[in-house]
Amino acid sequence: DAKTTQPTSMDCAEGRAANLPCNHSTISGNEYVYWYRQIHSQGPQYIIHGLKNNETNEMASLIITEDRKSSTLILPHATLRDTAVYYCIVFYNQGGKLIFGQGTELSVKP
């Protein structure tokens, strides 16, 4: 399984963009990048995923570098409710098996 590296924690001011980096230098060509987040005491929540093109949905944007060795999750206007642990996961066709790392604890401050 490809491994990911994320900063342990980050702070972001409310209303500003939160940019969460993820390094996945050993990713192979057919592995996808998924992002989930877990708000305290809740189950993880899917945010977005991508293969090589940048992706955007109502929650966030995902920017994947051309060499696919790293990616950035962007929350365009962070709110206090975005305070959570964010997990970057890479995998290919493993069915329901997600390998979670330690994630990044994002604190959005007023």
Place this chain on the structure above:
Amino acid sequence: KAGVTQTPRYLIKTRGQQVTLSCSPISGHRSVSWYQQTPGQGLQFLFEYFSETQRNKGNFPGRFSGRQFSNSRSEMNVSTLELGDSALYLCASSPNSGSFSYNEQFFGPGTRLTVL
């Protein structure tokens, strides 16, 4: 659509006992996965069931087992409980339509198991 439901939400057991946790996936979802979350080890994959068959398995001892019924509901069983089994057990369901590019999992609220 109703979300993933897990029962019970909280459970207290003693060492040596066994426990069964239940998970009802979102209607139409055929894949159910189980995860264990502890402060020390984080989120760890236990196993996944698809169409009543175990499709993936994590690195947990045989005391941890599961099954899936024809209606996609799933149960997880832990026998001979140990103190270290105290954790939040999360269930997730996925439509898993067969396309490898789509594996959005929907998590339930979890069952908090405490082993005394």
